[in-house]
């Protein structure tokens with residue numbers, strides 16, 4: 545069989561883009577994002593873009609921007625050069641043979657591959673991913689300035705602009721009692737106007753979660769993301785069983801592979817999966833995790849690693865193809881950054897992200913912006 549879309553060249557670079565304000569999570573505070581941007585050229589001249597963003601170097605999980613870039617240049621790109629770009633699953637298998645794990649790095653390469661092939665065919669990526677089922681999704685914003693007044697000001701503005709009415713609060717850095725006080729103040733300020741969620745990013749042990757989550761629910765929180773360590777499936781299971789009639793428990797760091805998804809489904813250890821293209825190792829593998837959710841009557845949420853508009857648009861194409869049991873999405877990454885890499889962002893109307901059409905991921909990359917933030921050119925120190 546002759547190859548229709550031979551892969552000719554793959555390049556990866558790290559960008560450093562400041563955030564509009566410090567973003568505080570349980571494990572630290574960030575003031576910039578360092579996405580790895582991949583360009584993949586096919587022999588026909590088409591170029592696709594992919595992105596892997598993580599948060600705070602290797603502190604969200606094991607992968608760091610520097611490690612992602614190295615895995616791509618040293619191992620993943622050589623495994624794919626000369627191969628048929630249209631055979632996505634074969635490309636994933638070759639990457640798996642060349643390199644264990646490294647899901648973020650693989651996701652950026654697969655993203656660029658799908659973009660390049662979709663552009664060659666003049667098709668939107670969603671058409672190669674199963675077809676579009678949603679035109680828009682409710683879009684959450686994360687309140688993570690660490691300051692109640694500033695958080696309330698941000699929420700107020702976004703409500704007025706009709707951009708967001710789902711607000712996720714990042715907790716777990718301070719004492720649980722301080723977190724409950726912070727969340728309760730925000731909940732009082734937004735009463736009746738917003739849906740409230742929290743993300744603990746693994747900071748609590750099981751007994752802390754059992755003690756303090758009911759207080760957050762009393763304050764008005766309805767969705768609780770990753771309250772305990774990623775290995776702590778037993779605690780997730782207990783929380784799901786005991787709090788389930790009042791709020792939903794969402795797994796994030798615990799659910800990466802389809803096997804993780806099976807384990808959680810069998811244990812009935814959560815109500816919702818936060819889906820993220822990076823941690824699942826690509827768009828196709830995100831669909832596999834979503835399929836387990838569907839089969840197990842588990843809902844899905846369109847998660848983010850705070851990508852620019854490149855990774856966010858790719859995620860949006862994938863999310864647009866998934867089933868109806870969803871809790872909206874949080875593809876707000878571009879808005880948290882001082883500037884973007886595309887000529888036009890995805891639109892937000894009536895509190896919903898308008899899911900893009902093609903060709904490819906439907907966004908045009910501004911090369912001047914890529915060069916402006918390129919670490920190799922600016923020489924910025926790492927996070």
Ligand code: MUC
Nearest residue numbers: 686743745796848849850
């Ligand atoms: C995470 O763990 O969900 C997503 C939104 C946000 O503010 O941080 C990320 C990471």
Ligand code: MG
Nearest residue numbers: 743769770796
């Ligand atoms: Mg999370």
